[in-house]
Amino acid sequence: MRILGAGLAGLLAGCHFQKAEIFEASAPRQNEHKALLRFRSAAVGESVGIEFMPVRVHKAIWAAGKYVDPSPRWCNLYSQKVTGGSTLGRSIWDTRSVTRYIAPEDFIQQLVERCADRIHWKTPVSREALEAGVPTISTIPMSFWDAESQPEFRYSPITVKRYRVDRCDVYQTIYYPSFQNNLYRASITGDLLIAEYVDEPNEFDHSEMLKSFGISECQIDELEKVHQRFGKIEPIDELWRRNFIYQMTQRHKVYSLGRFATWRNILMDDVLQDIAVIKRLHSCSDYERFIRR
Numbered sequence: 227m228r229i230l231g232a233g234l235a236g237l238l239a240g241c242h243f244q245k246a247e248i249f250e251a252s253a254p255r256q257n258e259h260k261a262l263l264r265f266r267s268a269a270v271g272e273s274v275g276i277e278f279m280p281v282r283v284h285k286a287i288w289a290a291g292k293y294v295d296p297s298p299r300w301c302n303l304y305s306q307k308v309t310g311g312s313t314l315g316r317s318i319w320d321t322r323s324v325t326r327y328i329a330p331e332d333f334i335q336q337l338v339e340r341c342a343d344r345i346h347w348k349t350p351v352s353r354e355a356l357e358a359g360v361p362t363i364s365t366i367p368m369s370f371w372d373a374e375s376q377p378e379f380r381y382s383p384i385t386v387k388r389y390r391v392d393r394c395d396v397y398q399t400i401y402y403p404s405f406q407n408n409l410y411r412a413s414i415t416g417d418l419l420i421a422e423y424v425d426e427p428n429e430f431d432h433s434e435m436l437k438s439f440g441i442s443e444c445q446i447d448e449l450e451k452v453h454q455r456f457g458k459i460e461p462i463d464e465l466w467r468r469n470f471i472y473q474m475t476q477r478h479k480v481y482s483l484g485r486f487a488t489w490r491n492i493l494m495d496d497v498l499q500d501i502a503v504i505k506r507l508h509s510c511s512d513y514e515r516f517i518r519r
Contacts, residue, residue, distance in 0.1 A: 227508065230356075231365030232345050234263075235484030235497050237337035239363050240344065241274045242501050246363070248341055251350035264415070265327040266495050273498055276336060278327035281397040281415075285321040288438040289404045296321055304403035307424055308410050308458045310382045318401045326397070328415060361479045361508060367456060367486040373470055377462045379489065384457025385426060389419040389446040400438050407431050414439065419446065422457075456486050475507065 227243050229236050232250035240248050264283070265271070271278035287294050294300055296319050304318045330336070338345070353371070356362060369379040391414060399413040409431040412421040421427070421435055436443060467489055474480040481504045482488045484497055 227361045227363065229363045229365070230351055231484070231487075232338070232341070232347070233365060233484070234334060234337075234494065235487075236363070236365045237334065237341055238270065238274070238494070238497060239365070239483055239501055239504075240341040241337060242505070243363070246344065248345045249349045249351050250345060250347050253348050254338075263329065263333075263494075264413075265329065266493060268327045270494050270498050271327065271329060274337065274340075276330065276333065278329050280325055280327055282323055283326045283397045283399060284323045285399045285401070286438075287318060287321060287401045287403065288434065289402065291434075291437075293438075300403045303405065304401060304410065307403060307405060308382065309460050310380065310458075312380075312460050314461070318403065321401075328397075331418065356478060356480060359479055361481075363481045363483050363504060364474075365484040365487050368467075368470065368482070368489040371470075371474075375466065377466060379462065380460040381456050382424060382458040383453060383455050385423040385451065385453050387421045387423070387427060387451045388449040389421070390449060391417045391419050391441060392445045392447070393417075394441075394445070398439070400435075402434065402438075407434055409435055412439070424457075427451075459485065459489060459491065461491075462489055481507065 227246040229239050229243065229246045229248045232240075232248050236248055236250070240246060265278060268278045268280070287296060287300055289300055301316060301318050302313045305312060305314045305316045308316070356364070367379070369376075385408075394414065394417040396414050397416070399411065401411055402409045407430065408423045408425040408427055410422055410424055412419065412435050414420075419439075421431075423431065436446075471482045471488060474482060483500055483504065485492055488500070
């Protein structure tokens with residue numbers, strides 16, 4: 227078994243397939259996930275023996291210089307903002323406080339260390355090599371392949387800025403649906419503030435973020451700014467998507483894993499469940515795969 231991609235999904239798979247070699251096209255630290263990362267359960271941490279902390283997360287919507295309630299207008303604008311124009315259902319509809327599980331800040335680094343002797347950095351794998359029939363878990367975007375009747379894959383890049391907030395220990399998320407802002411979501415996890423933008427941040431974004439959280443400029447210290455090419459993805463035809471994943475497994479023994487490889491908006495809790503499915507499929511005969519489809 228080999229794994230393509232040393233992002234979070236690939237590293238998690240590497241911890242569960244402990245003999246698999248991991249191939250990553252980028253250099254170390256160039257592919258790290260920097261956007262908001264929270265979990266709906268402790269299952270991901272438990273599966274790799276890393277403790278997650280349960281916290282209560284409070285959420286709100288900020289628009290026109292004040293807090294607003296969820297409404298079709300604001301929720302539709304938010305969807306159009308983060309998808310580049312499509313009106314779809316998004317999590318902004320539900321602003322109730324929820325319990326979430328927080329991983330240690332060095333979670334990804336811990337996973338890298340566990341898989342370090344099996345990761346081949348700056349080693350892209352060609353499409354021809356993927357079609358050679360070697361059992362492979364692929365986390366690379368579905369759009370990488372030249373498939374029959376391939377749909378248009380729409381996605382939006384994002385920019386992420388991270389800050390440290392002085393004397394802070396809260397768990398909060400604020401959504402920004404207005405097109406006046408490039409900022410679309412900001413979250414504080416303990417004393418780490420993560421701001422996500424659909425384009426380059428500007429001074430208005432910054433002042434609105436500080437105002438919405440009730441914090442001042444002197445309280446924050448900027449840590450870094452990064453760009454993520456596949457920030458938000460739009461759904462494609464579901465029948466085509468499922469058939470593509472099935473054919474990749476049947477024809478090439480390629481198991482698709484993660485948000486971009488399966489082209490669906492999922493959480494890491496879902497990725498863990500998919501790893502269990504891949505384990506089962508990998509251990510099955512071709513006949514068993516056929517009768518279970």
